[in-house]
Amino acid sequence: MKTLNYRVVLLAFALIFGIVxxxxxxxxxxSGKKIILGLDLQGGLHMLLxxxxxxxxxxxxxxxxxxxxxxxxxxDIIFDDLRMNENGTITFELLDNDDVVKATALIxxxxxxxxxxxxxxxxxxxxxEEEKIRTKQDAIGQAVDTIRNRLNEFGLAEPTVAKxxxxxxxxxVPGIKNREDIARLKKLIERAAHLQLMAVDEDRIxxxxxxxxxxxxxFGNIILTDVKxxxxxxxxxxxxxxxxxxxxxxxxxxxxxxxxxxxxxxGQGAKIFGDFTGKYVGKRMAVVLDxxxxxxxxxxxxxxxxxVQISGNFTFSEAQDLAIxxxxxxxxxxxxxxxxxxxxxSLGADSIKSSSLALMLGxxxxxxxxxxxxxxxxxxxxxxxxxxxxxxxxxxxxxxxxLTLPGMAGIVLTVGMAVDANVIINERIRELLHQGKSxxxxxxxxxxxxxxAIFDANVTTLIAAIVxxxxxxxxIKGFAITMGIGIAASMLTAxxxxxxxxxxxxxxxxxxxxxxxxxxxxxGAK
Amino acid sequence: xxxxxxxxxxxxxxxSKRFGLLSIVMLLLSLGLILTKGFNLGVDFAGGTLIQVKYxxxxxxxxxxxxxxxxxxxxxxxxTFFGSQEEVVIRTKMSSQVLGEDVxxxxxxxxxxxxxxxxxxxxxxxxKVGSELRTKGFTAMxxxxxxxxxxxxxxxxxxxxxxxxxxxxxxxxxxxGMIVLFSVxxxxxxxxxxxxxxxxxxxxxxxxxxRIREGVRTIKKPDLSAIIDESVTRTLSRTTLxxxxxxxxxxxxxxxxxxxxxxxxxxLLVGIVVGTYSSIFVASPILxxxxxxxxGFREKEAVKLKRxxxxxxxxxxxxxxxx
Numbered sequence: 001m002k003t004l005n006y007r008v009v010l011l012a013f014a015l016i017f018g019i020v021x022x023x024x025x026x027x028x029x030x031s032g033k034k035i036i037l038g039l040d041l042q043g044g045l046h047m048l049l050x051x052x053x054x055x056x057x058x059x060x061x062x063x064x065x066x067x068x069x070x071x072x073x074x075x076d077i078i079f080d081d082l083r084m085n086e087n088g089t090i091t092f093e094l095l096d097n098d099d100v101v102k103a104t105a106l107i108x109x110x111x112x113x114x115x116x117x118x119x120x121x122x123x124x125x126x127x128x129e130e131e132k133i134r135t136k137q138d139a140i141g142q143a144v145d146t147i148r149n150r151l152n153e154f155g156l157a158e159p160t161v162a163k164x165x166x167x168x169x170x171x172x173v174p175g176i177k178n179r180e181d182i183a184r185l186k187k188l189i190e191r192a193a194h195l196q197l198m199a200v201d202e203d204r205i206x207x208x209x210x211x212x213x214x215x216x217x218x219f220g221n222i223i224l225t226d227v228k229x230x231x232x233x234x235x236x237x238x239x240x241x242x243x244x245x246x247x248x249x250x251x252x253x254x255x256x257x258x259x260x261x262x263x264x265x266x267g268q269g270a271k272i273f274g275d276f277t278g279k280y281v282g283k284r285m286a287v288v289l290d291x292x293x294x295x296x297x298x299x300x301x302x303x304x305x306x307x308v309q310i311s312g313n314f315t316f317s318e319a320q321d322l323a324i325x326x327x328x329x330x331x332x333x334x335x336x337x338x339x340x341x342x343x344x345x346s347l348g349a350d351s352i353k354s355s356s357l358a359l360m361l362g363x364x365x366x367x368x369x370x371x372x373x374x375x376x377x378x379x380x381x382x383x384x385x386x387x388x389x390x391x392x393x394x395x396x397x398x399x400x401x402x403l404t405l406p407g408m409a410g411i412v413l414t415v416g417m418a419v420d421a422n423v424i425i426n427e428r429i430r431e432l433l434h435q436g437k438s439x440x441x442x443x444x445x446x447x448x449x450x451x452x453a454i455f456d457a458n459v460t461t462l463i464a465a466i467v468x469x470x471x472x473x474x475x476i477k478g479f480a481i482t483m484g485i486g487i488a489a490s491m492l493t494a495x496x497x498x499x500x501x502x503x504x505x506x507x508x509x510x511x512x513x514x515x516x517x518x519x520x521x522x523x524g525a526k
Numbered sequence: 527x528x529x530x531x532x533x534x535x536x537x538x539x540x541x542s543k544r545f546g547l548l549s550i551v552m553l554l555l556s557l558g559l560i561l562t563k564g565f566n567l568g569v570d571f572a573g574g575t576l577i578q579v580k581y582x583x584x585x586x587x588x589x590x591x592x593x594x595x596x597x598x599x600x601x602x603x604x605x606t607f608f609g610s611q612e613e614v615v616i617r618t619k620m621s622s623q624v625l626g627e628d629v630x631x632x633x634x635x636x637x638x639x640x641x642x643x644x645x646x647x648x649x650x651x652x653x654k655v656g657s658e659l660r661t662k663g664f665t666a667m668x669x670x671x672x673x674x675x676x677x678x679x680x681x682x683x684x685x686x687x688x689x690x691x692x693x694x695x696x697x698x699x700x701x702x703g704m705i706v707l708f709s710v711x712x713x714x715x716x717x718x719x720x721x722x723x724x725x726x727x728x729x730x731x732x733x734x735x736x737r738i739r740e741g742v743r744t745i746k747k748p749d750l751s752a753i754i755d756e757s758v759t760r761t762l763s764r765t766t767l768x769x770x771x772x773x774x775x776x777x778x779x780x781x782x783x784x785x786x787x788x789x790x791x792x793x794l795l796v797g798i799v800v801g802t803y804s805s806i807f808v809a810s811p812i813l814x815x816x817x818x819x820x821x822g823f824r825e826k827e828a829v830k831l832k833r834x835x836x837x838x839x840x841x842x843x844x845x846x847x848x849x
Contacts, residue, residue: 040786048655049625179645183628190625336623339655342630342648347578354784361782362775369771373527406715409787412779413722413794416772417729420764423771424733427764431532453736456681457729463673464725468718471666476718483722520528 007500011387014492018390025397035396038404038478041352043345044174045182048338049147049189050167056139056333057088057132059194064111064125065090065238070272071106079103083220084237090125097121136167139332144169147335149328150188156181168338177345184321190335192290193325195243195263197273197308198224198235200284200296208234227292228313235286235293240276242330245269249326251319252309259319260311263326270306278302289322355408362412363389366419374426375519380501381422384493388418391489392482401485404478414486417461421494425450430520439509439517443502447495454495458487530763538758539751542811549696549808556703563706568713569617569649571663573656577616577633578608578647581640585614589640597636609785613646621650663717667698670724682735683823685816690731693809697727697800704796710789719793726772726794727801730765731809737761738810742823750820754810762806769802 024032039046065084072079077099082092094103100121107116113131117124127135140163147169148161160172171189176182201221204211208223209232216223222237249263265273277285277299286296287310294310314322367385370378392411396403429446437445465487468480514520569576579585587605594600599620608615622629630645637643651659671691678687701723705712734757741757742750776798780791 050654179628179631179634183631186625186628335625337621337625337650338623338652339621340629340648340650342645344644344646346580346644347646351784351786354782355779355787358779358782362778365774365778366771369774373767405787406718406790409779409783409790412775412783413772416775417726417768419771420729420768423767424764427761427767430528431760434532449740453733456677456736457732460674460677460728460732461725463677464670464721464728467666467670467673468721471662471669472714472718476714479715479718479722 005500005503007496008504009500011384011493011497011500014391014489014497015387018387018394020394021397022390022393025393033397033400035393036400036402037348037352038402038407039172039174039341039348040343040405041348041403041408042174043177043343043348044172045176045185046173046341047171048164048340049143049169049171049335050338051139051143051169051331051333051335053136053139053167053333057127057135059332060135061088061090061127062238063242063244064114064127066241067111068092068107068125069238071110072103074275075102075106077103077106082238088127092123092125094121094123135332140167140169142329143331143333143335146193146329146331147171147189150191150324151185153324153328154185154188156185169335175345182342188321188325191321191325192331192334193243193322193328194290194330195246195326196239196288197241197276198239198286198288199276199280200286201234201236202283205234208232224286224288224291224293227289227294231293233286233293233296235288239288240285241265241269241272243326244330245272246326249323251316251323254309254311258311259314259316260309261319261323261326262307262309265306265308267306270304273306273308274302274304351405351408355405355412359408359412359415363415366415370419370422373519375515376517377422377426377429377519380498381419381426381494383501384422384490384498385415385418387493387497388486388489389415391493392485395485395489396482401481402478403482406476406479407482410479410482411486414483414490418486418490418494420457421450421454421490422498424454425495425498426518430518433514433518433520439511440506443499443506447499451495455491458491462487530766532760532763535752535755535759536762538755538807539811539814542807542814545807546811549804552700552703553696556699556706559703559706560699565702565706565712566709568711568716569651569656570713571656571660572619573621573651573653574617574619575621575629575651576647576649577629577645578613579616579633579637580613580644580646582612582642584611586640587614590614590616590637593637593640597632600633600636613785621652623652659714663714666717666721667724670721671695674724674728678732678735682739683818685813685818686735686739688816689809689812690728690735692812693731693804694724694727696808697723697797697804700800701793701796705789705793708792710792713789715787715790716793719790719797722794723797723801726797727804730769730801730805733764734758734761734805734810735813738813742820743827748820750814750818753820754814758806758810765802765806769798773798 023029025035028034061084065082068090069082078095080093080095082090084090094100104116107125113128113134115126115128144161144163151159151161151173156173156176158174160170162170164170173185176185201219204219204221211223211234213223216234220237221234224233224235225231226233245265245268247264247266249261252260252262254260280299281301282299284296284298286293287308288294289310367382370381372378374381392414425446428450429442432442432445433439462484465480465484469477469484472480509517585607587607590605594603594605594616600618603616603618605614605616607613616633629650630648634645671694675687675691678690698720701720705716710716737757737760738754741753745753745756747753773795776791776794779787780795783791
């Protein structure tokens with residue numbers, strides 16, 4: 001008499017494993033690893049963002065120009081006509097032949113990724129192609145970090161921010177449902193938070209209202225407007241310094257109890273700021289954020305220490321979002337929406353309800369059919385099917401897979417297909433029984449004959465599932481993952497497991513009761 | 527219970543021309559539909575915006591249209607009921623790249639006067655992403671087919687591979703024809719359904735082919751059509767049973783799964799029916815027409831067997847120390 005065999009032990013182990021690890025997901029307990037519900041089931045916001053990378057390159061050139069200006073000033077190199085051109089080059093002219101060596105050496109040392117060309121005393125500085133590519137990649141990477149920081153401070157549950165593909169940013173915010181929250185969140189992401197401190201051109205600002213943009217450009221200036229009023233400012237196009245040297249930004253209050261933002265600069269920033277304010281006493285400096293002038297205070301004396309204040313008539317919550325944006329860093333390039341999906345929580349709940357109902361009904365249908373058609377063999381197949389369901393849940397919980405609506409459909413489909421293996425096996429066994437073979441022989445040969453068909457069929461379905469995982473996105477991936485896990489699990493439960501059960505109970509099986517065991521009439525026994 | 531009991535082979539191959547004709551007619555009709563009427567591409571592939579709105583009580587569809595027409599972006603947007611009288615779906619070809627303009631909030635505001643409503647879903651896909659998804663979807667389909675072709679060639683023979691892939695293309699084309707006929711909105715989920723059909727239909731075909739492969743070895747008849755008849759008849763019970771269980775399970779999904787999963791389930795239902803039909807009536811005749819030779823296959827198998835036996839003999843000799 002045969003006792004327990006390794007196949008039954010394996011099935012029992014798989015069942016226990018499946019049940020134990022799917023309990024946390026089924027009961028939604030606090031502890032243990034659970035299946036993550038996809039945004040389409042729990043509701044939430046999914047966005048694919050892109051960036052305008054050409055702007056990142058433009059601002060990189062701008063900051064190079066600022067560096068050149070600062071270095072030359074610092075080293076007492078006399079230069080003229082420093083400007084940024086339409087074609088992306090920076091040009092300047094040195095006035096003293098003796099400075100050429102020093103200037104070239106400085107640029108080569110301090111500004112990476114550029115080519116400097118010279119025509120007598122006129123110089124042209126151009127970014128290399130590699131540097132442009134690097135700048136674009138940096139801009140994406142930096143945008144991912146920045147947006148992540150901002151969303152973390154926004155105070156919503158577990159937002160996901162990740163780079164997707166070469167040039168896209170995936171943002172997922174589960175559980176967000178309020179339209180106002182979404183709008184505010186989008187504004188926070190969108191905010192470039194590009195801070196610049198710029199010198200006001202006091203010599204020409206009197207004419208600003210009649211000046212054209214091109215005219216301003218010819219002086220190396222740009223025209224900016226005030227954030228609240230239509231007042232115009234004429235400022236030097238190359239900023240004194242920008243937000244990259246900022247270390248902290250906090251909301252505070254000024255003397256009249258208006259919210260202001262206090263920010264501090266790092267060592268280098270503080271030095272540049274100190275030097276500049278020292279030289280520029282009596283003139284104004286514009287605090288510019290996202291190309292709007294927030295304030296343009298008069299410089300009364302040299303300001304050391306690197307602490308600066310922005311005031312600008314904002315409300316407290318405006319100031320707060322602004323401080324978050326400043327702290328998390330500027331976006332090197334503007335962010336745009338490539339695609340957006342929003343699912344309201346009530347729709348997600350509806351989807352869970354209806355797909356669970358379909359799953360349960362489909363499951364019942366299959367289970368009842370199998371028992372009616374195959375008798376005891378059907379019950380054995382059902383044990384495997386239940387084991388399969390638990391295994392899918394357990395594996396998904398353990399690897400932290402996301403269950404989406406198509407994923408639910410994948411499970412439903414797996415239920416239909418998982419019994420396929422047992423249908424094939426049972427048909428083979430019946431065939432052999434009809435030929436008059438003994439039960440034991442019929443079972444062994446039945447499994448042998450059925451194996452290649454089941455294996456080949458499952459592998460081809462797996463190929464389709466893998467392609468879907470690789471090329472699919474979001475929800476579709478979820479579908480393929482559940483289907484793939486289901487197929488793999490069915491190999492264990494439906495082929496190995498049921499075989500074990502047959503071997504285990506073989507001694508009890510009676511050839512006179514073929515109808516009970518396999519659902520067929522007796523006539524096979526000749 | 528036993529419905530399909532094997533008594534004698536059905537003469538299927540003798541009728542293969544009739545089924546072939548039926549398939550060709552279906553294929554031509556499907557291709558005609560795809561080329562003339564064309565797919566009803568959803569926002570996933572065409573780009574655009576879809577907004578699902580639920581009202582308390584019946585949705586005032588005329589009022590909604592009026593309210594939307596007041597805005598330039600939503601002028602002429604299509605508004606249709608979705609699943610029930612309380613829900614509508616608004617579709618436009620437009621999509622906004624600007625983060626600061628929230629589509630949901632905008633619609634909320636535009637429809638403020640039409641009743642108490644909730645924006646339940648927003649799908650906004652930029653044209654660029656839409657075209658990327660199209661290319662990606664097409665690539666996925668091609669790669670899956672190539673992978674399957676390779677695997678079947680490796681496990682069976684090249685004629686089996688060609689026959690199974692032709693049967694696949696047959697199924698996919700007819701399924702696409704039905705999608706066009708019933709104006710099912712084609713989004714990512716439909717693509718997933720088509721790929722599932724790919725796997726499923728192949729699954730069916732492989733099981734029949736496996737039996738034919740076995741039949742070529744064991745059935746002592748020289749005639750391929752007789753072997754195919756017997757093999758297909760023997761798998762008939764399994765093919766029908768599995769297709770039925772899967773069909774009914776997907777049917778529950780179609781009926782109870784909710785509006786969002788409707789197109790997906792519909793496509794699968796079509797695929798299951800066509801896939802089952804093709805594995806019986808399409809794939810095997812193609813195998814015959816491709817000139818699969820029973821004696822050739824047996825010869826090859828015999829050579830393979832001989833080689834293996836020789837190898838074994840050598841090994842035995844080696845182990846016995848005679849070499």
